[in-house]
Amino acid sequence: PPRGGGGARAPGGCPPPRHLAHPPEPDDVRRALREHPDAKGMLLITPTDWGTCADIAGVARVCHEYDVPLIVDEAWGAHLPFHPALPPWGMDAEADLVVTSVHKMGGAIEQSSVFHLQYDRVSPEVLAQREDLLGTTSASSLVYATLDGWRRQMVEQxxxxxxxxxxxxxxxxxxxxxxxxxxxxxxxxxxxxxxxxxxxxxxxxxxxxxxxxxxxxxxxxxxxxxxxxxxxxxxxxxxxxxxxxxxxxxxxxxxxxxxxxxxxxxIERRPSVRLPEPPVLELEQAMSPRAAFFAEVEHVPAERAAGRVCAETISPYPPGVPVIAPGEVITDEVLDYLRSGAEHGVLIPDAADSSLRTLRVVRTVS
Structure with a gap:
């Protein structure tokens, strides 16, 4: 969850909260795995868009205590293995699977991403089959060439x-x-x-x-x-x-x-975004995302959306992180945050109605 500190000065000289979410710590992961014993694995995003990084080794140890794999989304970490002054690379910190977008901090062209796999908690055969299911059969030789060129450049220089x-x-x-x-x-x-x-x-x-x-x-x-x-x-x-x-x-x-x-x-002043306290963003999951997404749906005015089960993903961009996911119960506080953001000029590209005057929700049965 976001924690305070830094940023512009508030009245009295005290720094206000950053309103910045940092990655979960090992104790957070342990608590979540205790609460959800049927969990199949852990997905950890590090580094974040803002450069803050998780204790990957600590999280990996917790996951392995529960015999679940740690998958690290290391989209912003292509450069990490190549200099000791940079944060630890997931594979050096005992992650089972690391996914890296080389086009972000590396030297490859767009869509150049790679898997790194170790240990035996994730089957390489299953991983290859899942990738084949989602990947193209017309792979670009340019992508492979730039990936290989980047790897050689980093090893040599x-x-x-x-x-x-x-x-x-x-x-x-x-x-x-x-x-x-x-x-x-x-x-x-x-x-x-x-x-x-x-x-x-x-x-x-x-x-x-x-x-x-x-x-x-x-x-x-x-x-x-x-x-x-x-x-x-x-x-x-x-x-x-x-x-x-x-x-x-x-x-x-x-x-x-x-x-x-x-x-x-x-610069013209715009209405401020009403940022919520971190616990407000932890919404009740009333249905699975799949069930909500494929359910019978209806569009309701935002003023009547609180208490309804969302049937769409709503992600202010940037940074493009979902605030509401399908199956979660919409609250007045989150609506206030999202609608004030839309009025300020925040882009919400994945909502059916990007103005958020209406929301896509699961139809109720009378």
Whole structure:
């Protein structure tokens, strides 16, 4: 669950909550496995979009105590095996299966992802069959070529390339910290016990002191500086530094941040997003996702949706993490959060009605 600390200053000088979800800790996983003895495995997402990382080895030990496999979604971790100053790679931390999107922090083209498998809790035959079921029979030779090229480049030059990227990221973070209204996140999240480790190549900056949201900051930088940032949400923006960056791209990013600080006063203020407390996001699961998705459904006005079972996935983007999944019971608090986000300009691409004036729910039987 999200935990507090950091960010813009609240009245009285106390830092407000980050409103940032960090990965679960081993004790969280142990508690969940005790509550759900029929669980078949554990899916752990680390690093997060914001660079915070889980204690993979600790979670793996808990999973293996219960004889269930640990599957790590390491989409943002293609670079992790190639430099000791980076967070641990899942395969070095006893995960059973690691899925890596090499196109994100690596040097391969879009859709270049790989499986890493070890131990005997996941059958390689079953994994191959499931992949065949979902994958294309017309695989791209370009994808395979760039994957192979990336692997060779990292083996031969990875340490030096990433060493330079790490130094560059620290320069950018230090420069951003000197700009009024910007608060970059760093190792303080680890020192405070909020995350097991942190990827320093993620430049995550709280912009609330500028009086704008991260989404507004991203739009302004794109429109005025022709720079696309990697991610944003209500509180912050983020950029990724990789082995491919150089002095020019470093200065382009810093120039965009300076322009944002100078131009933030001209950004139109929008209605604020009413962020909920973390427990509010833990909704009751009344039906399985599959049963709810394929059930008889109806569309109801948002004002009458509380208490109904959702029949769709609703994911504000960025970062694209579902707030409501099929089978969960909709609440007034979550509706307030989502609808205020839509009014602010948050994209909700997967809802049947992206304005959230109506919601798709399971039809009730009278």
């Amino acid at each position: 990875g340490h030096d390339l990433l060493d330079a990227a790490l130094r560059r990221a620290e320069r950018i973070r230090a420069a951003a910290a000197d700009m009024p209204g910007l608060r970059p996140m760093g190792r303080e999240v680890v020192d405070a016990g909020l995350a097991a480790s942190f990827d320093p190549l993620k430049i995550v900056i709280d912009v609330r002191e500028l009086g704008v949201s991260g989404m507004q900051a991203t739009e302004w930088v794109r429109d005025h500086c022709h720079v696309d940032l990697g991610g944003s949400d209500t509180c912050r923006i983020s950029a990724s530094v990789t082995h491919a960056d150089d002095d020019h791209t470093e200065e382009v990013l810093l120039g965009a941040l300076r322009a944002l600080v100078e131009g933030a006063g001209s």
